[in-house]
Amino acid sequence: MLLCGLLLVGCRKDPALPVAEFDAPFPLQLPPGAPMPEFPEDNPLTIASVELGKALFFDPRLSRNGTVSCRSCHHPDRAFSDTVALSVGIDQQLGQRNSPSLANLAYHPSFFRDGGVSTLERQVIAPVQDPLEMDHSIQRAAAAVSGDMHYERLSQLAYGMPMDAYVITRAIASYERTLISGWSRFDRYFYQADAAAMTESEVRGWELFTSSELNCTACHTGFDLSDHSFQNIGQYLEYADTGRERITQGPADIGKFKVPTLRNIALTAPYMHDGAITTLDGVIDHFAGGGLPHPNRSPLMTNFALSVDQKAELIAFLNALTDERSIDQVP
Secondary structure, eight states: OOOHHHHHHHOOOOOOOOSOOOBOOOOOOTTTTTTOOOOTTOOBHHHHHHHHHHHTOOOOOOOOOTOOGGGGSSGGGGBBBOSSSSBBBGGGGSSSSSOOOOGGGGGSSSBBBBBOOOSHHHHHHHHHHHHHOOOHHHHHHHHHHOOOHHHHHHHHHHHSSOHHHHHHHHHHHHOOOOOOOOOOHHHHHHHSOOTTTTTTHHHHHHHHHTTTTTOGGGGTTTTOOOOEEOOOOOOOOSOOOOOHHHOOOGGGGBBBBEOOTTGGGSSSSSSSOOBOOSSHHHHHHHTTTTTTOOTOOOOOOOOOOOOHHHHHHHHHHHHTTSSSSSSSSOO
């Protein structure tokens, strides 16, 4: 079913219809230090496409029984992450993974914790059609919202065609690309040279974070504080969810998951692909212990020791990564 949906969305060739109003590029706000994201040629970021995408993101009609929207598992006040270990879908069914933050998806080369989808447009289809999430088909979801006059107007403005599956995937992807994180006190300290933006304790935590002893920046680097690689961190000796191996079918990828961004990390608990660790204190303890000796455990996982004060300083730094403004740029 998913393959059929992907083919339908990828091959749409309807001629453009005339529009009565003028659309314009979306005025994307980028924080200092943020690179300009790359946008697909067939889905430029426009005011109408982003406005339509946000409306659809919050619309439960995309689910089979009208009870679940994208927002159900991605809460704006939690940097568009979830608050529970395993997200709850239609009919109160538990999903298979913890829903991560959607911040800075515009910079990601692949999507989902296993990297199984290469574009945001295709990513939109999976939760709609997953029986544990929205349990619909993308075609029936489109039929559920077609005829909505506000949606139809925006669809014509943005894409020159009526509401359909093609439009849904493009519009939601456009909205998600505007969720840019980079407005934290750390950003003011690091990118704007505002020495007063972080406390002395937070600065010491940053120094620990970048030290050779902890080596956090081996993976949590760059503007998104993630290299978007796939790593096995020794969380388990046997993984119920095999992670990247589900995509590659390679035994060497068992237990590997995409390195998450650390931006807004204080807001996105619980942590790990399955939400198994509930606090930052627990996350630090896991990495300090070096993880369990799974055959695929990353060689970057090494033991380290922190004093009580040092752990508090490291957590203080992580708290300084919280955005000081909403990452939602659409009123």
